[in-house]
Amino acid sequence: MNPAVNKSEDTLNKYSFNIEGGNFNDAGTVSTRIKSILKQKGLPNDVVRKSAIVCYEAEINIVSYARKGTVNLTITAETVEIEVIDEGPGIPDIEQAMEQGYSTANQQIREMGFGAGMGLHNINSYSDKFDITSEVNKGTFLKMIINNPQSTKDL
C-alpha cells in the first residue's frame, strides 16, 4: 500500500466541527478554522482558498436553514474532503436548488449578503468533485473534494 494513503488514515488528519442553526454571528468560523489548519499543513494556497470558499458557503446554508450541522474535514496526501451533514428541512428539488439565482432565503439572510441563489452553485464550481443528497424534513448531505495537485507527502 502506498504510505501516503496510510497517512490519510491518521486520525490527526480528520477534524469535526459542529454548527448551530440560526447562529448568524458565528457563520464562517469553521471555514476560518479549516483554512488555518490547511495552511498549517502547508497545502497549496489554491487548495486552501477553494476549501475555505466551499466550506463557508455550506456553513452559511446550515446557519440559514438547518437546526444544526456537522462539518467533517479529512486531509489526505491527494485531496481535501469536506463533508457537511445537517439536520433540517432538506431540499425537495436539488436540481432547482443548484440553479444560479434560485433561493428560498429570508430577509435576514439577504441582509447578510447571501441568499441570492449562488451558494450551491459556488460550491459546485470550486469543488473538483461535489455530491449532494437530501431528504425532506430530515436533512442534507454534501461532500466536496478538492484535489491537491502538489500531493503533499508529509502532512
Next chain:
Amino acid sequence: MKLREVKEILDADVIVGKDKLDIEVSTAFGADLMSDVLAFAKAGSLLLTGLTNAQVVQTAATRHIAAIILVRGKEPSTEAIDMAKELQIPILATKYILFETAGILYSKGIVGCLKKVGNDSFHK
C-alpha cells in the same frame, strides 16, 4: 497604490488597520452580495461594499481581500470591527457612494480584479 493613498483620495476614515496603510493595492471588486465576492474577487484586491456586518469580514478573509472599503457613509457593526481586528483586515469608511468610490479609484489607476464574468471566472 498604497492604502494610505486610497484613504486620502476617498477622504476615508480608517476604522481598523491604522498600522497597515503601507499595503500595496492595484485591483478592486465591488458588491453587496457576498456570494459574488466569494465567486469573483481576487486575493489582494480592495473590497468596496455597503454591507457592514461580520460576514463581510469573514468573506474578505476567505478571499484574502487586502482591505474593506465601506461606502455611502456606512459604519461597521461592532462584530465586524472585532472580527476585522482579529483577522487583521483593514476597514476604511468613505462617504462617497459606491459608483463614485469606484470611479475615483479607477481614475487613479486601480482596475477591476476581473473585467467580465465568463467561463474563465471560476478557477477550478
